[in-house]
Every structure is written in structure tokens, then in C-alpha cells.
Amino acid sequence: xxxxxxxxxxxxSDVVIVRQQVRNSAQQVGLSLVDQTKVVTAASExxxxxxxxxxxxxxxxxxxxxxxxxxxxxxxxxEGPGIPDLDLALTDGWSxxxxxxxxxxxxxxxxxxxxxxxxxxxxxxVTVIKWAR
Amino acid sequence: MExxxxxxxxxxxxxxIQIDLQDQSVLMLQEDLADAIVESRARGVIIDITAVEIVxxxxxxxxxxxxxxxxxxxxxTIVVGMRPAxxxxxxxxxxxxxGVRTALNLEKGVAMLKERGGADPVAVPE
Amino acid sequence: xxxxxxxxxxxxxxxxxxKEETVLKRWIDLAGATVGGRADRSVLAGRLRxxxxxxxxxxxxxxxxxxxxxxxxxxxxxxxxxxxxPAETAAVVFSLKEAVYGLIESEDDVTAxxxxxxxxxxxxxLGLFTFETFVSAREKIITDQAEQLLELSTPxxxxxxxxxxxxxxxxxxxxxxxxxxxxxLQGLVETGSEHAVIDITGVPAVDTxxxxxxxxxxxxxxxxxxxxxxxGIRPQIAHTIVTLGIEFGDIVTKASLADALxxxxxxxxxQVTQRADKHVVVGLExx
Ligand SMILES: Nc1ncnc2c1ncn2[C@@H]1O[C@H](COP(=O)(O)OP(=O)(O)OP(=O)(O)O)[C@@H](O)[C@H]1O
Ligand SMILES: [Mg+2]
Numbered sequence: 001x002x003x004x005x006x007x008x009x010x011x012x013s014d015v016v017i018v019r020q021q022v023r024n025s026a027q028q029v030g031l032s033l034v035d036q037t038k039v040v041t042a043a044s045e046x047x048x049x050x051x052x053x054x055x056x057x058x059x060x061x062x063x064x065x066x067x068x069x070x071x072x073x074x075x076x077x078x079e080g081p082g083i084p085d086l087d088l089a090l091t092d093g094w095s096x097x098x099x100x101x102x103x104x105x106x107x108x109x110x111x112x113x114x115x116x117x118x119x120x121x122x123x124x125x126v127t128v129i130k131w132a133r
Numbered sequence: 134m135e136x137x138x139x140x141x142x143x144x145x146x147x148x149x150i151q152i153d154l155q156d157q158s159v160l161m162l163q164e165d166l167a168d169a170i171v172e173s174r175a176r177g178v179i180i181d182i183t184a185v186e187i188v189x190x191x192x193x194x195x196x197x198x199x200x201x202x203x204x205x206x207x208x209x210t211i212v213v214g215m216r217p218a219x220x221x222x223x224x225x226x227x228x229x230x231x232g233v234r235t236a237l238n239l240e241k242g243v244a245m246l247k248e249r250g251g252a253d254p255v256a257v258p259e
Numbered sequence: 260x261x262x263x264x265x266x267x268x269x270x271x272x273x274x275x276x277x278k279e280e281t282v283l284k285r286w287i288d289l290a291g292a293t294v295g296g297r298a299d300r301s302v303l304a305g306r307l308r309x310x311x312x313x314x315x316x317x318x319x320x321x322x323x324x325x326x327x328x329x330x331x332x333x334x335x336x337x338x339x340x341x342x343x344x345p346a347e348t349a350a351v352v353f354s355l356k357e358a359v360y361g362l363i364e365s366e367d368d369v370t371a372x373x374x375x376x377x378x379x380x381x382x383x384x385l386g387l388f389t390f391e392t393f394v395s396a397r398e399k400i401i402t403d404q405a406e407q408l409l410e411l412s413t414p415x416x417x418x419x420x421x422x423x424x425x426x427x428x429x430x431x432x433x434x435x436x437x438x439x440x441x442x443x444l445q446g447l448v449e450t451g452s453e454h455a456v457i458d459i460t461g462v463p464a465v466d467t468x469x470x471x472x473x474x475x476x477x478x479x480x481x482x483x484x485x486x487x488x489x490x491g492i493r494p495q496i497a498h499t500i501v502t503l504g505i506e507f508g509d510i511v512t513k514a515s516l517a518d519a520l521x522x523x524x525x526x527x528x529x530q531v532t533q534r535a536d537k538h539v540v541v542g543l544e545x546x
Contacts, residue, residue: 012155012156013134013155015155015156016153016154016155019153020153023186033218034217034221034222034441036218037186037187037218037219037221037222038221038222038225040186040187041187041188041222041226044189044191045189045190048156048189048191092227100190100193100194100228102190102226102227102228103190105227106190106225106227106228107226109225109226109227110222110225110226133434213484215482215483215484216448217441217444217445217447217448217479217483220444220480220482220483221440221441221444221476221479223479223482224475224479224482225475229478230482234484235481235483235484236484237447237448237451237452237453237483237484237485238448238451240451241451241453242484
């Protein structure tokens with residue numbers, strides 16, 4: 001299975017579409033109901049961040065396999081302002097947007113693999129993977 | 134954009150969320166509810182999330198905000214029907230839904246509000 | 260294979276076909292004796308007959324042992340399921356050597372002897388193969404049973420109307436704890452129960468992850484509108500939880516399942532009174 005879906009995140013309704021597509025792909029991979037819920041929630045957080053802080057971005061949703069298990073990889077990219085301090089951004093409760101500051105740190109706890117890259121002035125990329133048990 | 138209907142049942146307001154809410158709808162619901170509480174002099178609000186498949190930080194914050202606003206307007210809010218997968222995910226996300234009371238289902242939520250109504254102090258003559 | 264070997268192989272083929280009934284009968288007798296009275300003779304005879312035919316085919320057509328191995332694997336699995344030991348199962352195969360030896364013992368036939376030596380080596384291989392299949396079949400049975408046991412050992416039971424309990428027994432790993440807690444939360448929704456008791460009296464120890472999962476389940480239940488009590492925390496586990504710095508916060512804990520039940524009954528408005536004659540009477544406080 002090499003089916004990958006790419007979606008543009010440009011408005012509020014796109015966040016809903018991302019959630020729905022991630023749910024479909026998560027079911028396809030065979031994630032448990034709880035794991036589906038976790039990865040959809042993480043996707044919702046990351047899509048909203050791209051929209052709120054970078055004015056939009058895109059996500060690539062892909063089914064992957066590591067030789068032992070299938071998994072779902074989500075790759076969020078944007079060309080926004082970037083995050084100056086990654087450690088700070090990943091701290092529970094830290095927010096520049098008046099939020100709860102749980103989006104990034106919480107998403108990290110909801111998935112199995114989490115990778116955050118960002119360059120000030122160039123953009124941000126968050127890649128996460130949830131493996132089927 | 135879809136609007137979530139607010140139903141009136143006696144002195145209770147009932148909101149049953151049946152769709153995947155986008156952020157704008159969430160904010161609108163927050164406003165609609167505040168207006169409805171004042172207008173209907175409701176004593177309690179029940180938000181039924183039985184059909185809701187995910188609660189992220191945005192919706193979670195909305196639930197807390199609605200609870201605080203309605204408390205200020207002298208109404209109690211109860212969130213009912215949270216699915217186990219949603220609850221487990223919220224715990225992992227780190228959201229505690231501070232100040233929000235919860236019940237397993239609609240019936241229990243209504244019973245909780247009725248109980249509160251009954252326990253209200255009756256005016257005692259000096 | 261040398262020319263002598265080939266000749267011996269041919270001779271053995273002839274002998275096994277000509278004396279089929281004699282050899283089979285002896286093999287069935289010998290095999291029956293090794294597994295004792297526990298095997299059903301006619302069933303065993305039927306299985307050995309099949310194996311014998313496959314053996315003839317293997318020798319006659321030279322070299323393709325797949326049918327034969329398939330039959331032996333099947334035999335091993337059946338023996339494993341019926342509770343025989345691996346040694347007994349391999350002995351069934353090895354006893355064919357003795358049965359065939361009876362054929363050549365009486366004759367002064369060097370070619371047949373060579374054929375016998377060749378056959379004996381084949382039987383040794385097959386015996387080992389049987390042994391291996393037996394062991395892996397047994398392993399499969401054990402893992403299957405362990406899984407069933409896991410299911411059985413973690414039931415969500417109804418203690419009272421509106422009160423569920425999960426009596427946890429044995430070592431808890433992170434995966435098992437997660438599965439059980441999901442089952443508990445699902446049970447709360449399905450039965451509309453507002454109280455649950457997680458009893459860990461039968462749990463010898465917990466690690467950080469397991470303690471965290473228990474804790475998260477209690478918090479998740481609370482988010483859903485239900486309250487959990489944890490009972491039966493052993494001193495060592497209390498010690499672990501405290502030294503690991505895990506915050507149990509305002510989670511209610513009780514010494515025993517009985518205490519937890521009494522507590523949750525009280526919480527759900529059921530009054531328990533003890534009469535003078537020591538019979539416990541339970542009455543509903545509210546309608
Ligand atoms: N894609 C992004 N581009 C630029 N900055 C970002 C991006 N994503 C996150 N950030 C920064 O990291 C901070 C933390 O993000 P996080 O999602 O954890 O919290 P939040 O969005 O502020 O609140 P919450 O998600 O809990 O509602 C944000 O306030 C923002 O400053
Ligand atoms: Mg965020």
C-alpha cells in the first residue's frame with residue numbers, strides 16, 4: 001500500500017476535512033478505536049496550528065510499513081514564521097496564541113513517533129507516526 | 134457552516150452535538166448558548182457529546198468556557214456521553230476540563246440537574 | 260548416493276512393499292507399546308498406515324519428502340494436542356526402525372543391510388523433524404492458552420447495580436493494563452454504572468507505566484462521569500508509587516475489595532446494616 005493523500009489547509013473547514021481523512025486512513029491501517037481517536041486528535045491540533053500560526057499549510061497522509069507493522073504517517077508543512085524555540089514550544093502550557101499550549105506537547109504524547117523541525121522565517125514541519133499494534 | 138441547535142426542555146437547555154464541529158461553529162455555539170441561558174432563564178445546560186468522535190484542545194476549551202459562562206449566569210453545565218476513547222485521549226493530551234461536571238448519559242445528567250434544583254435553599258423567613 | 264547405496268535402497272523398497280502387512284503390524288504394536296494404553300489403537304494404526312504409504316512413495320519416487328513430512332507434522336500436532344510428550348511422539352517414529360529390522364535380521368543379505376542403514380538414517384531425520392514440529396505445536400498451544408487466560412483473568416464484573424469491578428490478578432504489563440482499562444470504561448458506558456472498583460490485591464508489583472495507566476483510567480472515568488476506587492494496594496506497591504513520585508492525588512483507595520464495595524455502596528446511596536444475628540441486610544436509601 002503506497003496510497004498517500006495530500007490535503008491543503010487553508011481554512012477552518014479544511015481542519016475538519018483533515019480529521020475525516022486521517023480517520024479513514026487510520027481505519028484502513030487497522031488502528032484500534034482508541035489509537036484512531038488519538039491520531040485524529042493529534043492531526044486536528046497540528047492542522048489548526050498550521051492554520052493559526054502560519055496562515056495555512058498542507059498535510060501528507062500516508063500508510064507506511066516498517067517491516068513488522070503498518071502505520072500511519074502524517075506530515076504537516078507550512079511556510080509560516082517558524083518556531084524560534086522548539087523546546088519552549090513543546091512545553092505543556094506554553095502558548096503565544098492564548099491557547100492552552102497543549103497542541104504540540106499533547107500531540108507528541110498521542111503518537112508513537114514525533115518529529116518537529118522549524119526554521120525562523122521559513123516554516124515548520126511536523127511529522128508523526130502511529131503504528132498499528 | 135452548520136449551526137448547532139439549542140433545545141429548551143423545561144428550565145433546561147439541551148445541546149446535542151451531532152456533527153464534526155469546525156472552530157467557527159464551536160465559537161458560535163458558545164455565543165448562542167449564553168444568549169439562550171439569559172433569554173430562557175435556564176437553570177441548567179446539558180451538552181450531549183455521545184456522537185462526538187474527538188475532543189481536541191479547542192473543543193475542550195469551549196466546554197470549559199461554556200461551563201464558566203453559564204455558572205456566571207447562574208446555570209449549571211453538565212457534559213454527558215463522553216466516549217471512552219475520547220476520555221482516554223483527553224487524558225493523554227493533558228486536558229482536564231476544569232470546572233466541567235460530567236455524567237455518563239443524558240438521563241443521569243438530567244437527574245443531576247434536578248437534584249441540584251431540589252437542593253436549592255428555599256427562602257427562609259427571618 | 261553410491262551404487263551400493265542405490266542398490267540397498269531398491270532392495271529396501273522391495274522388502275517394504277512385499278512385507279507391508281508384517282512390518283506395519285509390528286510397527287503398530289511397537290508404537291502402541293511406547294505410548295502405552297493412552298492411545299486409541301485403531302486411530303494410531305490408521306495414522307501409521309498413512310505415514311507408511313507416504314514413506315513408500317518417498318522411497319520409490321526418490322527424494323520428495325513433502326507429503327511424508329506433512330503427515331508427520333500432522334501426527335505431531337495431534338499428539339501434542341492429545342497430551343503426549345515429545346519423546347513419546349518421536350519414539351513412535353523411531354520404532355519403525357525396529358519393525359523393519361525384524362525383516363532383515365533373519366536374512367543374510369548385505370544389500371538389504373545397506374538399505375536398512377540408509378533407511379535408519381532417514382527415519383532419524385524424520386524423528387527429529389517430528390520432535391521439532393511437536394515442540395512448536397506445543398508452544399502455539401501454550402501461547403493460545405496464555406491469551407485465553409488473559410481474557411479470563413481480567414473480567415469486568417458487576418458487583419451491584421451501578422457498581423462494576425475489575426479484579427486484577429498476576430503481573431500487569433503496560434499493554435494488558437491498557438486493554439483492561441479500556442474494557443472497564445466501555446463497561447461503565449454500557450451498563451450506565453457510575454462506580455467502579457479496580458482491585459489489585461492479586462497484583463504482586465507494578466512499574467511506573469502500569470501505575471500511570473491505572474491513574475489515567477481513573478481520570479478518564481471521571482471525565483466520563485464515573486468514579487473509580489482502587490483497592491488492595493500492597494505495601495510494596497504503595498512504596499513504589501510513592502518513591503516514583505506518582506501523584507495519586509485525590510484518588511480514593513481502600514485496603515480491601517470489601518472496604519471498596521462498602522464505600523461505593525454508600526456513595527451510590529445504598530445503606531448496608533448488620534443485624535444482631537450477623538446477616539447483612541441491604542436496603543435502598545433513595546428510590
Ligand atoms: N506551525 C506553527 N508555526 C509557527 N508557530 C507555531 C506553529 N505551531 C505551534 N507554534 C507555536 O508553538 C506554540 C505552542 O503550540 P501549541 O499547539 O502547543 O499550543 P497553542 O496552539 O498555543 O494552544 P492549544 O493548541 O493548546 O490550543 C504556539 O503558541 C505557537 O507560538
Ligand atoms: Mg495549538
